[in-house]
Amino acid sequence: MTDHVILGKGQIGSTVAAILAERGESVRVLSRSGGTDTPGITHIKVDARDAAALTAASAGADVFYNCANPGGYHRWAEEWPPMFAAILAAAKANGASLVQTGNLYGYGPVSEPMHERTPLRSPGHKGRLRIQMWKDALALHEAGDIRFTEARGSDFFGPGALADAMLGERFVRPLIEGKHLSIVGDPDAPHTFTYIPDVARTLVRLAGDDRSWGRPWHVPSAPAVSQREMAEIVCRLLGRDPAVIRRLPWWVLIRVIGTFQPAMRGMTETRHQWDGPYIMESSDFTSTFGDEPTDTETALGETIEWWQRRLVPA
Structure with missing residues (x-):
């Protein structure tokens, strides 16, 4: 039986753990706060920045899934370097393969659809930081110290995505509650969104297939649609007329909302993702492994169901 270790118990890490446990695999979830064990899943409290502690907590691991993320953009510079160095050290010490949850930030502003061969040229x-993480892990892979791959997705949405997701608390919830919608960026610009369960399934697929190692893969994602179109689908699924959409100035998100949600202040660097077309291609993954993305309507339907359960009064 393969010994799987997952770092992070957020929406992606928890979904990976559930998939593996359902298959009867041995699963350990490492996080700062720990958790309550469930059938097939053991939770361990550990500070991922402590290389010795992380190595000990992941002892015997065959596969290491990095699904962790520092709590907000404002903490990346301080927390990512020691955390990722500890992750690499733990994977190397235990002889474990490493599957990394990635994103598209390394590409920076682009004018064409992004694919896995798009140069990593971000000026931000x-x-x-994400480029350096990729290079550090790939260097260990090429030296034969670990096996490494990265699954890169566009903006995540789905069950469990809250305030840190553009299609989370500020998007789905007001539509469910029948309110107007305030968004940033161009509401009609095509944008690739990546469904969280598709991310988790991709990580598991990559971990179990020898074709995955030594290169990045884009998570299967449905064709790009605009924020307006996403809102219209949500309203249609709710049986309502399209919502009133108001364009929120960037300074409001960054300065005003950022006062209460510090992570929003970091959106300055990534506003290009919303002010024009932002399209990711994922055909490499589908043509290699056969997995198709969840269609947008199904994904939004499942997201609505999750939010409706969450909003039911206790």
């Missing part, structure tokens, strides 16, 4: 701090 967060993008450069």
Whole structure:
């Protein structure tokens, strides 16, 4: 039986754990706060920045899934370097393969659809940080110290996506509650969105297939649609007329909302993703492994169901 270790118990890590446990695999979930064990899943409290502690907590791992993320953009510079160095050290010490949850920040502003061969040329701090993480892990892979791959997705949405997701708390919830919708960026620009369960399934697929190692893969994602179109689908599924959409100035998100949600202040670097077309191609993955993305209507339907359960009064 393969010994799977998952770092992070957010929406992606928890979904990966559930998929593996359902298959009867041995699963350990490592996080700062720990958790309650469930059938097939053991939770361990550990500080991922502590290389020795992380190595000990992941002892015997065959596959390491990095689904962790520092709590907000404002903490990336401080927390990512020691955390990722500890992750690499733990994977190497245990002889474990590493499957990394990635994003598109390393590409920076682009004018064409992104694919896995798009150059990593981000001028921004967060993008450069992700590029360095990729290079550090790939160097260990090429040296034969670990096996490594990365699953890159566009903006995540789905069950469990809350305030840190553009299609989370500020998008789905007001539509369910029949309110107007305030968005940033161009409401009609085509944008690729990546469904969280598709991310989790991709990580599991990559971990179990020898064709995955040594290169990045884009998570299967449905064809790009605009924020307006996403809102219209949600309203149609709810049986309502399209919502009134108001364009929120960036300074409101960054300065005003950022006062209460510090992570929003980091959106300055990534506003290009919303001010024009932002399209990711994922055909490499589908043609290699056969997995198709969840269609947008199904994904939004499942997202609505999750939110409706969450909003039911206790």
